[in-house]
Amino acid sequence: MGLVLVTVVFLVAAVCGQEPPGRVPEPRRIDSADNGLADTELILAFVVFRHGDRTPDQEELALYPSEQKLGDDLFFPYGKKALTNKGKQRSYFVGKYLRELYDGFISRLYLPDEITIRTTDYARTQMTALTALSALYPPPPAQKWNPNLDWQPIPYNTPPYEEDDLLYWYNCPRYIWLRDKMYEKPEVKKWIEPYQGLFSLLSEKTGTNITKTEDVFYLDNLFQTLNNVGVAAPQWAQEVMPKIKDVTKIEYAIELYNAELIKLAAGVLMQSIVNITHSAVHNTSVPLEPKLYLFSAHENNVAALMAAARVYEAHQPNYGSTFSLELRKNTVTKEYGIAAVYARDAGGPGEILPINGCGAQLVCPYETFCSLVQDVIWSKEEMDKQCKNLTQL
Ligand SMILES: *[C@@H]1O[C@H](CO)[C@@H](O)[C@H](O)[C@H]1NC(C)=O
Numbered sequence: 001m002g003l004v005l006v007t008v009v010f011l012v013a014a015v016c017g018q019e020p021p022g023r024v025p026e027p028r029r030i031d032s033a034d035n036g037l038a039d040t041e042l043i044l045a046f047v048v049f050r051h052g053d054r055t056p057d058q059e060e061l062a063l064y065p066s067e068q069k070l071g072d073d074l075f076f077p078y079g080k081k082a083l084t085n086k087g088k089q090r091s092y093f094v095g096k097y098l099r100e101l102y103d104g105f106i107s108r109l110y111l112p113d114e115i116t117i118r119t120t121d122y123a124r125t126q127m128t129a130l131t132a133l134s135a136l137y138p139p140p141p142a143q144k145w146n147p148n149l150d151w152q153p154i155p156y157n158t159p160p161y162e163e164d165d166l167l168y169w170y171n172c173p174r175y176i177w178l179r180d181k182m183y184e185k186p187e188v189k190k191w192i193e194p195y196q197g198l199f200s201l202l203s204e205k206t207g208t209n210i211t212k213t214e215d216v217f218y219l220d221n222l223f224q225t226l227n228n229v230g231v232a233a234p235q236w237a238q239e240v241m242p243k244i245k246d247v248t249k250i251e252y253a254i255e256l257y258n259a260e261l262i263k264l265a266a267g268v269l270m271q272s273i274v275n276i277t278h279s280a281v282h283n284t285s286v287p288l289e290p291k292l293y294l295f296s297a298h299e300n301n302v303a304a305l306m307a308a309a310r311v312y313e314a315h316q317p318n319y320g321s322t323f324s325l326e327l328r329k330n331t332v333t334k335e336y337g338i339a340a341v342y343a344r345d346a347g348g349p350g351e352i353l354p355i356n357g358c359g360a361q362l363v364c365p366y367e368t369f370c371s372l373v374q375d376v377i378w379s380k381e382e383m384d385k386q387c388k389n390l391t392q393l
């Protein structure tokens, strides 16, 4: 199998200069010269990235061991569930990565027709978008409006929280209902069984009720987000951290266990990608505007779109991880295809992931891709209707 093709070129600043304490190291860069896509022209790109490092939210804090209550001033000046400075640094690397990957495909000038940006209705995904955009579009002379500021305003759109298909875990009851049914499956129970001792230990130590892999996953998130503000996990948690991470991975496998879960999680987004690419492939009179679609969202959205595109292996996507689906045209055969590029870490490097069902080809023939994703796409109307269905499997 022509596995992942990564071409890492050079390590920037990180190894040379001394980083300020707690600073995110500068990422390595993708090599765009010899990455297997050499004979193809990029036509359209759809990119989902996870926000940067954040502080915990109230639900996560409720899991914190009761004897060690944390003061709210711990999160000053950010507040809860908010992007930290490290999170901003990582978001900035997302923008630099996108500039490197798509330089020439999009202009260095901010041309409003070329790009569209959507965020979820969270301060942290909006701030991540703004920070990434500041790295993607430092103003060239024609757009420099303040000689002392290397920044220009770039707009984004945010659909209302309640109507956002990307926030399926919040506004699609069937998704949660169906996910919970997965815990009852014999093979899933078998994965979880070895961790019953861990559940008991965590319940005892936290004084809460840890019974599901989801509970452990929230606890894992809590420890990560506290770590983001300099609070280390308690000793007892550090001792079982590898097991906690195993369970988080299991939870991720459960969340996207079958086609219906994947469809509920990413089906509307994938259908819009198929619709837009379809017009580009079949109707050359349709203008290719915009050609770059950015989605500043959450780890679940990165994972769900990867699952829908058949390149997902269960894991929790990192802060600033970035997943692109690209419509490409072969310059020799003139055939269209889809490539999947994943940067596991904010800023890259990106890897091209072979799409399951397309053999080892790095660019999956377009019609093959469309037929492979048929069972995980639907319209927003279909999704909204099925989200209320809590009666039948
Ligand atoms: C934990 O959950 C179980 C099952 O739902 C319930 O019977 C028990 O009372 C709960 N314990 C606490 C401490 O909430």
Ligand SMILES: *[C@@H]1O[C@H](CO)[C@@H](O)[C@H](O)[C@H]1NC(C)=O
Pocket (backbone or CB within 6 Å): 268, 269, 271, 272, 275, 378, 379, 380
């Ligand atoms: C895709 O196109 C179909 C047919 O035109 C339409 O019904 C559907 O709403 C579109 N879906 C999205 C997500 O844009």
Ligand SMILES: *[C@@H]1O[C@H](CO)[C@@H](O)[C@H](O)[C@H]1NC(C)=O
Pocket (backbone or CB within 6 Å): 283, 285, 286
């Ligand atoms: C192609 O797109 C144009 C402009 O949107 C539209 O008027 C035309 O009907 C389309 N043709 C086909 C074959 O879909």
Ligand SMILES: *[C@@H]1O[C@H](CO)[C@@H](O)[C@H](O)[C@H]1NC(C)=O
Pocket (backbone or CB within 6 Å): 389, 391, 392, 393
């Ligand atoms: C609920 O979902 C099941 C499984 O997809 C389907 O067979 C059934 O028709 C749906 N019920 C309603 C009322 O839409």
